[in-house]
Amino acid sequence: MNAQTASCSTAAPAPADAGATALILDRLPELRSFADDECSAIVVLRITHDTITMTGTLNMGQHIAERQCWERSGRGSFKQASGPEEFVDRENTIGLELAEFMDGISLPVAVANMLPGKRPSADAVAEAAKAVGA
Numbered sequence: 001m002n003a004q005t006a007s008c009s010t011a012a013p014a015p016a017d018a019g020a021t022a023l024i025l026d027r028l029p030e031l032r033s034f035a036d037d038e039c040s041a042i043v044v045l046r047i048t049h050d051t052i053t054m055t056g057t058l059n060m061g062q063h064i065a066e067r068q069c070w071e072r073s074g075r076g077s078f079k080q081a082s083g084p085e086e087f088v089d090r091e092n093t094i095g096l097e098l099a100e101f102m103d104g105i106s107l108p109v110a111v112a113n114m115l116p117g118k119r120p121s122a123d124a125v126a127e128a129a130k131a132v133g134a
Helices: 018-027 027-034 087-094 098-105 109-112 122-131
Strands: 039-047 052-058 062-072 079-083
Touching: 039 098, 039 109, 052 087, 052 098, 052 109, 062 087, 079 109
Parallel strands: none
Antiparallel strands: 039 052, 052 062, 062 079
């Protein structure tokens, strides 16, 4: 994910890319304790108005991450921008069980649609807050 443009990187993370996991753990400090476990699996969904990123990380002696990134392609629709078409295509890196689990996660389009765009108006922020009961 390119933070400046809020678009998906066209390059998928390298299968044994510890940097991808470190980036996730830096952005989500509540997950840091999982990184120290002997064996763990971490699934992260990052949802914005324009992108949905699904990352699965397997830690069994080394950190291995696979990611799918989806970009908004119209009102209420997304197209895959990077990553494997299905996570089971990468079962040899993250394991069959984690890959099947991640393939079973529905793309949270309704959540992305609820979120305001980059520069939301005050009305859009108020509408989103109402939608979540804040």
